[in-house]
Amino acid sequence: MILCLLAGGLMACQNSPQPSLYEEIGGTQTLDKVFGLAVNRIYNDPRLGPHFEGVPRNHLRKMLTEQTCALIGGPCTYTGKSMQESHQERNVTTAEFYAVVEHVQQAMRLIGLSYQQENRVLAALAPLKRDIVYQAGQE
Ligand code: HEM
Numbered sequence: 001m002i003l004c005l006l007a008g009g010l011m012a013c014q015n016s017p018q019p020s021l022y023e024e025i026g027g028t029q030t031l032d033k034v035f036g037l038a039v040n041r042i043y044n045d046p047r048l049g050p051h052f053e054g055v056p057r058n059h060l061r062k063m064l065t066e067q068t069c070a071l072i073g074g075p076c077t078y079t080g081k082s083m084q085e086s087h088q089e090r091n092v093t094t095a096e097f098y099a100v101v102e103h104v105q106q107a108m109r110l111i112g113l114s115y116q117q118e119n120r121v122l123a124a125l126a127p128l129k130r131d132i133v134y135q136a137g138q139e
Contacts, residue, residue: 020072020073020074021072021117022072022073022075023073024117025117025121027069028065028069030111030113031064031065031068031069031074032065033107034065034107034111034113035061035064035065035107036061037111038100038103038107042103043057045099045103047095047096051090063078063079063080066079068121068124072120082131083131083132087132087133088131090134092132093134094129094133097129097132097133101122101125104121104122105118105122108121
């Protein structure tokens, strides 16, 4: 116990030796703020907004929060559709994908995450690109 206290504080000792990225950034409360802001920016972006016509903001915010929570070590289960199922008919381009990523990054910046935390969250989302971006000729 004394060693734990010296090494990383009581929390680190009681839970895992190293807090997850989810815990480090302030959990669901922080993610919900980030995606509240990001989703507004996405819907207001003329490059992206038209894609989301008819998609309720709160639904997308909740799904993104849940998904990211699960991807960065949080205690959530993603209950939404698969990335392939929800994007495959939409011909999403690489440029659109990065435009969304940029809004998420800016939202994290505005909420006060560190540059390093931003990058770690984005690294967790990056592998989803394969199932989100439409690639002609690929199955
Ligand atoms: C980092 C990039 C992205 C992530 C992590 C992401 C994630 C998600 C998630 C979690 C959902 C909810 C699925 C559900 O309703 O169960 C969703 C839905 C959706 N996404 Fe994305 N997405 C990304 C990029 C994009 C881009 C670039 C577009 C289009 C320009 C897009 C268009 C949509 C649309 C239209 C829906 C609603 C689908 C439906 O209601 O069936 N997404 N996305």
